[in-house]
Amino acid sequence: IAPIDLYETVWETVSSMGKVDTANNNRNVHFGAYTIVFLRNKVDFPDVNDWYAADSTQMKEMNLWFDQVWPGGQPEFGFTEEFNEFVAKYRAYMRYTNIVRDWRWVIGSQVS
Structure with missing residues (x-):
């Protein structure tokens, strides 16, 4: 669960096939492991760097x-x-x- 301001960072971490921001072609262990939920309301996240993980x-x-x-x-x-x-x-x-x-x-x- 993350604010919409972190969309690119969170999507890159969870959805990229290889390691993020490196030239290595190692597999990303987080690929496809999580469901991303973005909250568009700024009231829910007073700071745009805050994030949460929930066990559904x-x-x-x-x-x-x-x-x-x-x-x-x-x-x-x-x-x-x-x-x-x-x-x-x-x-x-x-x-x-x-x-x-x-x-x-x-x-x-x-x-x-």
């Missing part, structure tokens, strides 16, 4: 999402109409919860 399998296991509307598990809908005024009001009630069980699926570097 652990991320899916440690971040839980719940749709909490009881008892049927579906959103509750309701409406009312006024016949003479041609006015209709609709509502929907639902509740969602996000739980982060553990944070160790991500590691990062905040470069100073």
Whole structure:
């Protein structure tokens, strides 16, 4: 996970067949090993040199999402109409919860 400002550096490191910035034709051990995610929003990275690595399998296991509307598990809908005024009001009630069980699926570097 990196800011868009590091696009060229990260892509070169992960996607090049040989070693980066050398004349040697050794294989790049990082070739194809990672999925690159670039965040375009500057708010996510206050410093353009910061980067993070995440284990996507652990991320899916440690971040839980719940749709909490009881008892049927579906959103509750309701409406009312006024016949003479041609006015209709609709509502929907639902509740969602996000739980982060553990944070160790991500590691990062905040470069100073």
